[in-house]
Amino acid sequence: MTFAIADKRLFRLGLILCAVIIVADQISKAIMMSVLEQHPYGIPILPVFSLVTAWNKGVSFSMLRNLPPEVLSGFAILVSLGLIYWLTRVENRLIAVGIGCVAGGALGNVIDRFRFGAVFDFLDFFIKTGSGWEWHWPAFNLADSAITVGVILLLIDGLFHRVDRAKTEHS
Structure with missing residues (x-):
């Protein structure tokens, strides 16, 4: 079995973005x-x-909070490795950026789980009404934001660019 990278520039872009997100x-x-x-x-x-x-x-949203941090971290690491493998096959900048964002965010949160046993969140958006009622979006962090942006980019590619490719293949 040989290991080849489809586009070294896109692979490097995804890895650099992943690393920058982890550090930031x-x-x-x-x-x-x-x-x-x-x-x-x-x-x-x-x-x-x-x-x-x-x-x-x-x-996300504190789901699976009863699982040990090692299990959640192991899963996130496996997903990130799968994404990095996918990055070796990428021929599109949007996918490379999306993968870099998701992998970087996932690995940033893995570091927290190893260090603290939980992920540190600090951004809190909410709505308050005059009657005293409050609704808070679950607190999040930069890693969570990167994952969200990455998933949105991958969805955009999947929904729109794949349709464009299918049109050109059938023409």
Whole structure:
């Protein structure tokens, strides 16, 4: 079995983006942990946004929080390895960027699970009404944002670019 990379520039782009996201995520978390240590109740920024300290033992929206962090980390590492393998086959910049975002975000959160047993989240968006009712989006971090952006890019490619390719193949 031979191992070949379809487009070395796109492979390198995806890996560099993955690494940049991991580093930026860890730096942002270290800074926010330090800042929020002095503000245990959070820091209001806008009427709909605060910086908070939140620890997520699960995955998105705290799902699977009862699983050990090693299981969640192992799964995230396997997914990231699968994505990096996919990156060796990529011939499209949008997919390379999407894969780099998802893998970088997943691995950034894996680092938290290994270090702390949970993922540090600090971005809190919410809605307050005059009657005192509040609705909070689950707190998240830069890694989560990168995963979301990456998935959206992969969906855009899957929904629109694949249709374009199918049209040209049938013409």
